[in-house]
Amino acid sequence: MKEPKKIFLTGANGLLGQKVIEVFRNESEHKLILSDLHDKAEDSRGFDYFQMDITKKEDVKEAVKKFNPQIIINTAAYTNVDGCETERELSWRVNVDAVKNFIIASRINSSKVIHISTDYVFDGRTGNYDENSKPNPLSYYGKSKLASENALITSGINCSIVRTMILYGSGKNIRPNFALWLIDSLEKRLLVKIVDDQFGMPTISDDLAWGILKIVDLDKSGIYHICGSEYLSRYEFAVRLANIFGFDENLIMPIKTSDLNQAAARPMNSSFILLKAETDLNIKPLNVTDGLYLLKSLLGL
Numbered sequence: 001m002k003e004p005k006k007i008f009l010t011g012a013n014g015l016l017g018q019k020v021i022e023v024f025r026n027e028s029e030h031k032l033i034l035s036d037l038h039d040k041a042e043d044s045r046g047f048d049y050f051q052m053d054i055t056k057k058e059d060v061k062e063a064v065k066k067f068n069p070q071i072i073i074n075t076a077a078y079t080n081v082d083g084c085e086t087e088r089e090l091s092w093r094v095n096v097d098a099v100k101n102f103i104i105a106s107r108i109n110s111s112k113v114i115h116i117s118t119d120y121v122f123d124g125r126t127g128n129y130d131e132n133s134k135p136n137p138l139s140y141y142g143k144s145k146l147a148s149e150n151a152l153i154t155s156g157i158n159c160s161i162v163r164t165m166i167l168y169g170s171g172k173n174i175r176p177n178f179a180l181w182l183i184d185s186l187e188k189r190l191l192v193k194i195v196d197d198q199f200g201m202p203t204i205s206d207d208l209a210w211g212i213l214k215i216v217d218l219d220k221s222g223i224y225h226i227c228g229s230e231y232l233s234r235y236e237f238a239v240r241l242a243n244i245f246g247f248d249e250n251l252i253m254p255i256k257t258s259d260l261n262q263a264a265a266r267p268m269n270s271s272f273i274l275l276k277a278e279t280d281l282n283i284k285p286l287n288v289t290d291g292l293y294l295l296k297s298l299l300g301l
């Protein structure tokens with residue numbers, strides 16, 4: 001049995017935050033203090049909930065002083081990638097300045113910060129990125145997440161940065177992620193146009209939350225790449241989902257990224273080398289088929 005720790009969790013109502021709560025509640029004795037922007041928690045059973053805007057420096061300092069956590073897990077972020085291009089100031093405040101708030105606050109009681117980052121810190125020209133690969137973000141979102149990483153690394157505080165990608169999974173009142181949006185559209189027999197030239201390694205939120213628990217239990221620091229174990233295009237992912245969920249795959253039409261006119265440029269070939277996470281943390285993330293079957297059972301479909 002690992003010694004239970006007091007952990008302050010931000011973004012508790014988000015896709016990853018809800019899964020961290022579930023996994024930590026079921027698989028550990030750690031005591032979570034939940035926090036998010038919203039005035040209530042989607043699921044706080046067994047844990048206290050504290051409403052807080054992480055961009056408010058004094059509030060963050062007060063909270064860390066009051067709860068005195070050994071660890072802060074920051075899953076809160078401004079996650080709308082295209083929105084970051086137009087909402088630059090707000091996205092920077094949430095994705096970068098708020099992380100600096102946690103750095104300042106964590107000096108009060110030497111809390112460790114576990115922060116979530118993204119494959120969008122890379123340009124996606126080569127893929128096969130490991131934790132030492134050189135970042136080169138294409139989008140404002142990627143730039144803000146890289147700036148948050150750099151703030152943590154240069155701060156000298158005890159921290160761990162977990163980069164992930166194409167997160168999907170279940171949760172209450174969460175923003176529709178790629179898989180949930182597809183399920184909803186295909187269920188309604190809507191035609192969906194999906195890019196066949198953007199490749200990545202989709203990650204079920206359960207695997208990421210489990211990896212974060214391992215970082216806590218094994219007391220690991222530094223950068224970790226944690227994502228699903230299979231590399232494929234968004235189009236291939238959509239077809240796989242249609243087959244597993246019993247939808248008509250003819251509703252899925254392949255298109256090119258250039259047809260979409262997205263505000264933010266995306267890395268086209270984003271693959272992570274998972275060796276460090278697999279060996280250090282002893283985790284084995286699911287492939288897409290197994291991840292989608294897990295999602296299907298979680299959704300009761």
Ligand SMILES: NC(=O)c1ccc[n+]([C@@H]2O[C@H](COP(=O)([O-])OP(=O)(O)OC[C@H]3O[C@@H](n4cnc5c(N)ncnc54)[C@H](OP(=O)(O)O)[C@@H]3O)[C@@H](O)[C@H]2O)c1
Pocket residue numbers: 010011012013014015016017035036037038052053054055074075076077078079094116117118119164165166167168174175
């Ligand atoms: N989703 C992906 O595909 C993906 C891929 C790579 C990396 N990541 C990273 O993984 C982490 C978790 O992502 P996610 O998909 O779980 O995000 P999410 O579902 O969007 O959840 C983020 C949560 O943070 C909250 N939040 C936003 N601004 C806040 C503020 N100022 N103060 C306090 N809370 C605030 C949001 O509240 P509101 O809903 O009210 O805004 C939301 O509940 C993020 O760091 C993200 O950058 C995600």
